[in-house]
Structure formats: C-alpha cells, structure tokens
Amino acid sequence: MIRIMKPGLLTSIQDLGRYGYQKYGVISSGVMDQLAHRIANLLVGNSENEATLELTLIGPALRFERDTLISICGADLSPAIDGIPVQLWKTIYIKSGSLLTFGRNQSGCRAYIAAAGGFSVPDVMGSKSTYLRAGIGGFEGRSLNTGDEVLFGMQSSLSAKMMDYLRKQQTDQPFSQLDWSVSSGLISFYKSNTKIRIIKGRQFDWFTKDSQKAFFSVPFQVTPQSDRMGYRLNGSKLEVENKAEMISEAVSFGTVQVPSNGSPIVLMADRQTTGGYPKIGQVPAVDLPLLAQAKPGDSLAFEEIPLEAAQNLYLKREQEIQHLKQGIILKFTS
C-alpha cells in the first residue's frame, strides 16, 4: 500500500485508456504519455496496460508501506527516496516505510510511477483510468488527495523474480536499483526530436496558403490553458479560405483543430469524442509522447510527415518496445 502524504499538482491513476465506449460519448481518458507509462510498467514486470500514477509538474509525496518494485519514467521531477536522489528509467526496490518525494522540475511535464502489480482500483468499462470530469474510474473517480491509501495489485511471477534478484543486493539504503537500463533510443527520443511531426488533416486545404505555410514554419507556444483535454496554442492566427460550416465528426488523440479564433488546439487524452472545428493536422502516435511532455510556455515546431512514413516510425517504435520486453524476460527467466 502507498499512503499519499502530499498530492502534488494533479496525480491520477491511468492506464492505456477506455476503448469501445466512445460511441456512447464516453471519452477514452488514459495516460498522456503512453511510451513512458509502458516502459515504467515493463521495468517492474507488469503488463504494459497496468495502471500507473500520472504526475503533473509537481510530484506528490508517497509513503510506501510494503517492500515493492517501482520505476519512475517520463518527466524528471527530481525524485528522491528518503532524501536520496533516484534515477529515472530504472527498476527500483523500495523498502517499506520509505518516503518517495519529488522536487524541482528538470525536464518534461508528466512522470509515471509504476509499482509491481499495479494499483488495485476497480475496472470501470474495462479500464482503470480516471475520467475526472465524469467522476468515474481510477481512485474514486478523482485525482489523489492527502491521506488516500492506494493498494497494490497482484504481482506477476516476473515481478517476483525481479524482486528476489534485487533483494539479494540489498544495502543499508532505503532502496536499491538495477544497474541495467532501458536502451537509449527509447529515452533519447525525448531530447533529440525537436520538431513535432504532423500528418495533414482532412480540412488542411480549407486554410489559406499563408496559414498553411505559417503552420509549418512558425513555432507555436503552449498556453497555460492547456490540460489533459487539449493544448491551446498561441502563434500565427490560422484562417480558413471560406467560412464553411463543418459537420461534427470523430476526433482522436493528437488531432489539431482550429476554432474560429484562429488559435489551434491539439486534442489530448481527455478529449471529447467528436468535434466540429476544421482539422488542420494530426500528430502521429509516434510523436504524442513529445507532446505529452510539453508544458505551458514551451515552444512547438511542426513539420509535415506523410501518413505512411508515420506508420513506419510507429512500427519501428513498437519493435524497440518489444525488444525491451524480451530483454527483461530473458534476463530474469533464463
């Protein structure tokens, strides 16, 4: 069990999302950064969809009341256990009674804490994700508060093996971590990609030539009116040639739509299921983690990518994740 000593800015339980109910207007929710969430789970022997804690900019303080395995991935919010800094992207054995805290935001916006066995909250419509607005899923349908106690789920046999391994290396420190790390490609992605790729949207041609050009040449700023639902961007005003009425239709994670004020909105994990604004572009799945780690004030530059190329990059990414998964299984089961 973990006890929440301080909640942080917005700490909620999320998994990979709620699917199959969007036709009833039920949003998918789920983590903003699927890559960091999945790696965090793999590092503690969980399945990739297991629920994690999503932290936002200011992390919580958590008291662990049982020995377990954890990992922290995504944004660097200066995690420390009993005051001793711990590394991101590692498998950590944490002892009962230890306090996990966070400090200065070094990079990124959202960090994910996975624990062996995940967090034990009920499935609502097939998912543990918190749907904040409707007050369902996750921990009592809300973000975590001081005093909340969250139970761990059932550990996998892989987690148990990893724990045995680390227990043997125990020192007098409140934790120990595997010296072994995630292949660099998956992590360096966050730093090396400065531009966000964009597949042209269905209404791209509706926009004036100037707006089309500006969209790909002038960076946009993430405004403070940005949250799990969507990022409102500030920059060039994007104008449509003829003010045609659009008929509402489905939108998805990463859709960039432009309301009549000309400022684009990128739709994120808590987006509505449908939208009625022209879609100038779409951030492909492979670059959504970059977006999830952008914070208010950050600058985003867009560059065009053809659909097929975006899918190829996605398949390549999935392969890397598979390698990581296989690597962990091999190390602990052979």
Next chain:
Amino acid sequence: MKVRLHPLGDNAIIIEFGEEITIDIHKKVQRVSSLLENHSAQWMIEFIPAFSTVTVFYDPLLVSSLTKQDRLPPYKWVCNELQRFLSSATIEETPAPRVVEIPVCYGGEFGPDLEFVAEHNGLTPEKVIDIHADGDYIVYMIGFAPGFPYLGGMPETIAAPRRESPRFKIPPRTVGIAGRQTGIYPIETPGGWRLIGRTPLPLFRPDQNIPSLLRAGDKIKFKPISLEEYKSLEEESQ
C-alpha cells in the same frame, strides 16, 4: 454503398456518407454502425458514428502482422478491408428504431429559461412546453459528453439563442435549447444553453453494460410531468 474514405491520423479512417445532415444519410450511418457492431474484425479497436460519418479506429501494429504477405501499408490495407466490407453492405430496411420516452418536469427551478424562450418566440410558457413535448425527435449521434444526444426535429417555433455568458454549472439531466437544437445534459457541465426543464432519468449510467440511456438512431418523445411525479421517478431510478 457509395462512400469516401479519409484518414484521421495514423490509426483511424473516416467513412463519409455525404456532406449534409439528412435522415437518408443518418440511415446509412446507422446501417453501417449496426454491421460494424456485429463484425468482430481483429484489427478494429472501435468506431464512432456521427451525423454523416462513421470513424473506425485500428491498430497499425496488429494490421501489419496481418498484412505480412501482401506488404501493404496498414492504412491502405484497412481501406481495402473497409471497401470490401461496405460493398457487401446494402441499405436494407433497418429494424424499427427504439422509441424512448423521456419524462420532463418543465419550468420552475429546473427550467429557469422557460420564460425567456416563451418571450423570445411570442408564446406562453405552456405553449412552449406543448410544442417541445409534441415534437418527434431522432438521436443523430451521441457526443460532447457521455450519453449526450444530438437531437434532430425540434420545431423552429421554440428556437432560442444561447446565453452570451455560459453558466458555470448546469445540473445533470437538464433539458435545454440552443438555437434550433434541443438536448439533455447527462453530467454536470458548464454551458450556454437555455434551460427549460429536467428529467429524472439518468442519461449516463457508468455501471451498466451500455452506459448511455440513448443510442444513435433512437426516437424520442418528451412527456411533461409534475414536480411530484418527478420526485417519485427520481427516487425510483436511484
């Protein structure tokens, strides 16, 4: 069935049946939705029907494992699958739509804008209730909020503009009018609609198999009820 296919990013395809909101197009949307409902394709994650489109979400990784032989890019492969699937779809007579009766307690504290709607249209509040409850409505799509129906069929004689400054909180199950549209808020949301009444029926039911009381294609009748009836129905449904 003639359709156009458009990509929505790298993991969804929009099937477009036309570029307007008509009953005819709605029926095609309904037909294809019901076929997709019973078509358990491994690559399909889910679909979202709207006024004139159905959007199908797919998993490019799963698709690529299915296409190993013909080596088609995932998007093209799913387009082919959908074309094949749709070419066999005919516009048969769809089964008769469900008719759902929605009891509404109009006016009073539940409908603070009933007077405004009446005045705006030169009617008495009673007449507005009569006209609203007399209409035949059809659920074109569900969206905006869980279980929120986009309804067609409200008589223009009770149309009313949105409020200039939206209310911060509209209680769940409130019935409102915005322009020529009427709708029901399933959960507490901010909004600029003119509020005319409230139903005791929960529209969003997260604990049920189908979490929305209403589904695209349903026909709706509003039935005026008294405050006493409202209270006893509200108690029953809790």
